[in-house]
Amino acid sequence: MIPGVDGFMYPNEVELQWSLLIVLYPYITGLVAGAFILASLERVFKVEAVKPTYRLALLTALAFLLVAPLPLQLHLGHPERSFEMYLTPHTSSAMAMFGFVYLWYLTVVLLLEIWLEYRADIVRLAQTSSGIRRIVYKLLTLGSQNVSPASRLIDDKVGWAVTVIGIPSAFLLHGYVGFIFGSVKANPWWSSPLMPIVFLFSAMVSGIAAVLVLYMAAMKVKKMAIDMRCVDTIAKYLFYTFIIDFTLEMLDLVHRTYEADESFRSLDFMVHTRLWFSQVILQIFVGTLTPLAILAATQVWKFRDAVRRGLYVGAGLLTLVGIFAMRWNVVIGGQLFSKSFLGYTTYKIDFVTREGLLPAIFLMLLPFVIFVVLVKLLPPWPERETAGVD
Amino acid sequence: MDISRRDLFQVGGKLLVLASVGATLEQITGAAPPSDAYKMADHWWGMLIDIDKCIGCGNCVRACSKENNVPEGYFRTWVERYQVEEGKQPRVDSPNGAMDGFPPNTRTGLKAFFVPKLCNQCADSPCVQVCPVGATFVSPDGVVLVDKSYCLGCRYCVQACPYGCRYLHPETNTVDKCTLCYHRITQGLTTACCESCPTGARQLVDFKNPRDPVHEFLRHNKVQVLKPYMATEAKVYYKNLDGSVR
Numbered sequence A: 001m002i003p004g005v006d007g008f009m010y011p012n013e014v015e016l017q018w019s020l021l022i023v024l025y026p027y028i029t030g031l032v033a034g035a036f037i038l039a040s041l042e043r044v045f046k047v048e049a050v051k052p053t054y055r056l057a058l059l060t061a062l063a064f065l066l067v068a069p070l071p072l073q074l075h076l077g078h079p080e081r082s083f084e085m086y087l088t089p090h091t092s093s094a095m096a097m098f099g100f101v102y103l104w105y106l107t108v109v110l111l112l113e114i115w116l117e118y119r120a121d122i123v124r125l126a127q128t129s130s131g132i133r134r135i136v137y138k139l140l141t142l143g144s145q146n147v148s149p150a151s152r153l154i155d156d157k158v159g160w161a162v163t164v165i166g167i168p169s170a171f172l173l174h175g176y177v178g179f180i181f182g183s184v185k186a187n188p189w190w191s192s193p194l195m196p197i198v199f200l201f202s203a204m205v206s207g208i209a210a211v212l213v214l215y216m217a218a219m220k221v222k223k224m225a226i227d228m229r230c231v232d233t234i235a236k237y238l239f240y241t242f243i244i245d246f247t248l249e250m251l252d253l254v255h256r257t258y259e260a261d262e263s264f265r266s267l268d269f270m271v272h273t274r275l276w277f278s279q280v281i282l283q284i285f286v287g288t289l290t291p292l293a294i295l296a297a298t299q300v301w302k303f304r305d306a307v308r309r310g311l312y313v314g315a316g317l318l319t320l321v322g323i324f325a326m327r328w329n330v331v332i333g334g335q336l337f338s339k340s341f342l343g344y345t346t347y348k349i350d351f352v353t354r355e356g357l358l359p360a361i362f363l364m365l366l367p368f369v370i371f372v373v374l375v376k377l378l379p380p381w382p383e384r385e386t387a388g389v390d
Numbered sequence B: 001m002d003i004s005r006r007d008l009f010q011v012g013g014k015l016l017v018l019a020s021v022g023a024t025l026e027q028i029t030g031a032a033p034p035s036d037a038y039k040m041a042d043h044w045w046g047m048l049i050d051i052d053k054c055i056g057c058g059n060c061v062r063a064c065s066k067e068n069n070v071p072e073g074y075f076r077t078w079v080e081r082y083q084v085e086e087g088k089q090p091r092v093d094s095p096n097g098a099m100d101g102f103p104p105n106t107r108t109g110l111k112a113f114f115v116p117k118l119c120n121q122c123a124d125s126p127c128v129q130v131c132p133v134g135a136t137f138v139s140p141d142g143v144v145l146v147d148k149s150y151c152l153g154c155r156y157c158v159q160a161c162p163y164g165c166r167y168l169h170p171e172t173n174t175v176d177k178c179t180l181c182y183h184r185i186t187q188g189l190t191t192a193c194c195e196s197c198p199t200g201a202r203q204l205v206d207f208k209n210p211r212d213p214v215h216e217f218l219r220h221n222k223v224q225v226l227k228p229y230m231a232t233e234a235k236v237y238y239k240n241l242d243g244s245v246r
Helices: A020-043 A048-067 A069-075 A095-128 A131-140 A149-182 A195-222 A228-259 A264-272 A276-300 A305-331 A357-377 B005-020 B025-029 B059-068 B126-130 B156-160 B192-196 B214-220
Strands: B045-050 B077-084 B091-093 B111-118 B136-138 B144-146 B202-206 B236-239
Touching: A020 A048, A020 A069, A020 A095, A020 A149, A020 A195, A020 A228, A020 A305, A020 A357, A048 A069, A048 A095, A048 A195, A048 A228, A048 A357, A069 A357, A095 A131, A095 A149, A149 A195, A195 A228, A195 A305, A228 A264, A228 A276, A228 A305, A264 A276, A276 A305, B045 B111, B045 B214, B059 B077, B059 B192, B126 B136, B126 B156, B192 B202, B202 B214
Parallel strands: B045 B236
Antiparallel strands: B045 B202, B077 B091, B077 B111, B136 B144
16 A cells, blocks of 8 residues: 555556646736736726726736746756747647747736836936936836826827737736646546636636735735725626636536546545545635625625725635635646546645745745835835835 | 587577578677667557466566666556456556566455556657657657656646656656667667566567568457547557456
């Protein structure tokens, strides 16, 4: 008997190949895509109510996008060769696209949109600040000092166009991550044409929840008033998106259960044993049904502002836990059962190893550090409220 | 070394017979042919496995491990023992990949048999398809290989293999798998597992060689590949494969 193994695994299957770090990868890219799509609501779809979070959402997306490749790099057996994906991509591989999708999204969409949005502020800050900050802002102007109304109009038009391109790019970024899993025909837990769309909607859910929580936390820290119309609107979008996401996941579940193919008995057993806590308890009850019930309640009944704020924070945090559990269940769950459908293995997380818990915690904290730096550098608040920042 | 007159006659007789049918000196002596004699385009390698002949001795696993320096706990080939009871899930075991054979059956009255496993050298290989840099590839003679100097160690191919044949080598941090003893077969030898099999349950075959016995074998026997629904064009054929085998 091999410790941690029940039934029969092919001998090379006992050890999991994709670890906690690969759980972080879709989680982080999901937050990026979701935050960007929320930002685009204001820019393209003219949802004025969410305007207070527009810049915050862009900075959130950037903070997480900068960290997104790090778990992959740490996971690779030879990270020093990862650049080969740019130089000699294998065109039939779903994974080979990652570098290009990432670069496109980072440079063409996110950095460009943030720069255009902040350009006038950067020019102003370059003139009003001193010391190193002045040098940094001067560099960030990229030599463009013109902030005349006409040039701002151009910024706005180009920014709008970038956002329009950005929406399908955000869809591509996370739908593509779903495709990496959904296209593995050897693995029935992953192999599903629904996977990209489930990933996409769960990304939107997690990104919207993250911006909702971050916005309220930032307002609390800055001792500024929370715009209730804004959070009410975000909560409404979170609720609707979550319903679509949950419906898609349930559709997948019902389809698998009804079709009950060769793999079903094995997967069903796994869900009832090894994945019971992370999938049924954490993902479905704690991370999906509870926040959905909270959000539904806020749509049906009128609560006082303070109560609503508390409910939104609670729902947002639970949503983030639920989506993390979903990523865990996809990535780890997909490797706990044997492709012979005759046995199960166990995932043991190391602590201070390259793919252990410690680097994973560090990688999850890093975007928040980057976020704080970005907020200091490029204040997302209206000018009058940031007058004292410098 | 003492050579008896009987030995001398036997060796001499064999030499005479082989020479008379036009065998080359290399074939007679077993010496490696010159490397430029091997033309990849002339071969399309695969394997035949006769389930009924496998006795689960584990010779193949040991030979493979030794020949290819397979790290402990990982397997380029392994043998599974199936014990099938009517109407129930099969009981399968492969203790340490059958490196030391199998303990005796604990239950009687069951249908029991051994299934040697190895890379199926698929022509439409999912592992090759997913490799982001093309480090794993199908050679022109039909063997799925990994370029160790190029592999990123992302392990997407490990996930994509339906048969569990790949692993990350703990020393090179690159993916490793059965090469069908490529270093041997290109020198005119058979694989370590085939050579060490005492019953001939495993046979290296060359589908492009019209004189290979595989053609006769496929004409006269019912064969199957593992998981045919995966449509990977596997080139390891099993004779008398039971439906319970996964």
